Amino acid sequence: MGPFVNVFLQIDSDGDDRITLHDLEKYARRNGLDQSTVTRCRTLSDKKNSGTITLNELCEILGLQPSEIRMQRTTAQLNSQRGVRKEIHVIMATMPINMQTDIGNAIFGLVTEHGKNKEQLTDRIKRYLDRMYGRAWQVVLGDGSNWVGFTHVPETAFFFQLDSYVYLIWKTRE
Missing domain, CATH: 1.10.238.10 (EF-hand)
Incomplete structure (x- = not known):
């Protein structure tokens, strides 16, 4: 900025x-x-x-x-707040901090349990999100450079890095 x-x-x-x-x-x-x-x-x-x-x-x-400035402001505010695990580096988020904290903690636990099998891990993350926050969540797990264009329900996007992987999570309309 x-x-x-x-x-x-x-x-x-x-x-x-x-x-x-x-x-x-x-x-x-x-x-x-x-x-x-x-x-x-x-x-x-x-x-x-x-x-x-x-x-x-x-x-x-x-x-x-303006939308880019708002996103940068939200991300800066969230990075400065406590709540998300210290192991998680927030890249971009539009969802409330309590959702980020909950989802980050859940994914941290799932990574510990299913980290070796990435297909199973993304499936478990999606099932968790659908169960806790309603259907139609999208989950992408990447380990290199990532670019994404997406449409999402307001206040439901959360992109972060945990270890060497980037998690892209957002909700779409059913």
């Missing part, structure tokens, strides 16, 4: 994808930024003179996708 996006996300502490110019001015004073920076941000970002700057407006100006 670029510096403008980082500042925006620091100011947007409630995560509603909007900041007020008043909040921006307070941030600038607190962090020793020049008032001309605030004026420039206002001129570039608040074209409607609404007194607010939205993430969508900022991304449009910077040529970024």
Whole structure:
């Protein structure tokens, strides 16, 4: 993320994808930024003179996708929170931290029990997810470079690394 996006996300502490110019001015004073920076941000970002700057407006100006910024913010927040086992490195997640923790713990146990047989392991993971969180979960286990494009039910994606494997988990509509 670029510096403008980082500042925006620091100011947007409630995560509603909007900041007020008043909040921006307070941030600038607190962090020793020049008032001309605030004026420039206002001129570039608040074209409607609404007194607010939205993430969508900022991304449009910077040529970024708001969804990517939201995903990066979510991943950063989750990586900074406790809950997921220390052995698990979260790559990307849209699901709540309690689900990540539960699923991570379950998979950690299944890896211990069925780790040698990867086909059986992915089948067990899928059955666990279907039983605990409803049907239509997708599970991919990879051990090299991975790229994925996918459609998923909101707040159900969880990609992480455990040992030398990457786990890609998401739920689709039935």
